[in-house]
Amino acid sequence: MAAQTDGTDANTVVTETTCGICLEEPKDPRFLPCGHSFCDCCLGEWRSCYGVKEEMRRKCPICRARIPPSKEMVSSLLTYRAAKQKWEDNKKTSSEEYHLACQLLKLAEEDVGADWDGVTVLEDDRKQAVAMPDYIYNAALRGDIKSVLKWISANTEDRVNAVTSDEMMNVPILFVASRNNHLMLILFLASKNNHLTLMTLLLQLGADADFRTSKGFTSIQILCSDAMFERGDVSLSVRLLLSWGATSIQDGDEWKDRLSIAREWGYHELANLFESELGGRRCEIVNLPSQPEINGKTCVADEYLPDSNQYKVTLETKSKAVLVLGPDNLKRRDRTPQDCGYYVEFKNGRTIRHDFDSNEDCHAFVAALNNNRETQPAVTEEAEARAEQAAAELLAELGLDDSPSEPSSGCKAKKSKKKKGGKKKRK
Secondary structure (H helix, E strand, C coil): CCCCCCCCCCCCCCCCCCCCCCCCCCCCEEECCCCCEEEHHHHHHHHHHHCCCHHHHCECCCCCCECCCEHHHHHHHHHHHHHHHHHHHCCCCCCHHHHHHHHHHHHHHHHHCCCCCCCCCEEECCCCCCECCHHHHHHHHHCCHHHHHHHHHCCCCCHHHCECCHHHCCCEHHHHHCCEECCCCCEECCCCCCHHHHHHHHHHCCCCCCCCCCCCCCHHHHHCCHHHHHHCCCHHHHHHHHHCCCCCCCCCHHHHHHHHHHHHCCCHHHHHHHHCCCCCCEEEECCCCCCHHHCCCEEEEEEEECCCCEEEEEECCCCCCEEEECHHHEEECCCCCCCCCEEEEEECCEEEEEECCCHHHHHHHHHHHHHHHHHCCCCCHHHHHHHHHHHHHHHHHCCCCCCCCCCCCCHHHHHHHHHHHHHHHHC
16 A cells, blocks of 8 residues: 655545554544544554653554544534633633633643644545524524524525534534534533424434534433433433434443433433433334234334333334333334424414324325425515515505504504504503
């Protein structure tokens, strides 16, 4: 395998079919400026476990050429810099949060290295995510479904998987919709509004249930943190993500600690779901001779019964029948935008849930909706604004203007003003 060995030519192209560490086909390959590529996990393990000395951590395992910091490292650096600056601007440098931000910033600076040029980052083959504007971030936090969907549908980009800025850890919009305020230290914003519905709508549009933040956290990891348990019940959000195939069970002491914390907070059923193979998952019923008519039907494994190694499941039919089945009668079948089991529609500011008695009915319904969207011309923000303005002018002409702004002139405008006054009096 020919390769650049002195690390001086960043434009060297090396054709590699195997990872230089595990000697297998690279998974999520990382491409170094020297031309070598490695699996993301292999390179991460090399840098954390084997590159004990600082000078080794930042060098290619094969040719020892310089390795620039990853996008995740840079994102963390920018996040903690912004957090530290925020507390300084607010003159709260004696607070615990400020000192924690300083500690995290110091660690991030050590990871990046003092000799970083401030520009070069480690590239990979992942598609660049769309940046989420601040007003959409705030709308998702509020559970403002209309504003978020309007922004997503106004462009053909992959906005359903948009992320926050580098300074805010590149958090996906789905996480924000799950009431995640990731401004600094993965703290969470408790809210009572439409977040669960917004999460469902985003998933139906193709949001990735396993999209990771710049720190590598999945949605389930974030929701099942001690900070989130302290803020309130996360069960419904977690169950929704599980049914859409989100990763839940991980090996290692950290995940065991999370399960222990969940039980300490009283989330025993949730912990049981995580420790079981199909807990919380959407499944297809198979090999059930006692009720052959429901073979092929889908259900959700709502509860795991450890003593009998069975699941309490709810059928995805209008009847919502509840059964107790063993793992041999269940086959995992995660929700997808085309095979979602039920469908939540947002129309005229209202949400409507559609349930079906068969998956075929659901598929046909979704296909018809998608065909209808494709045949209709795209509505831009400018066109919608013009339509709203025309409607407002028509209402003003009819003397039915109910806007809070003052009318300009004319007798018809006076009628509008009188109408407003009447409404206030009734209040």
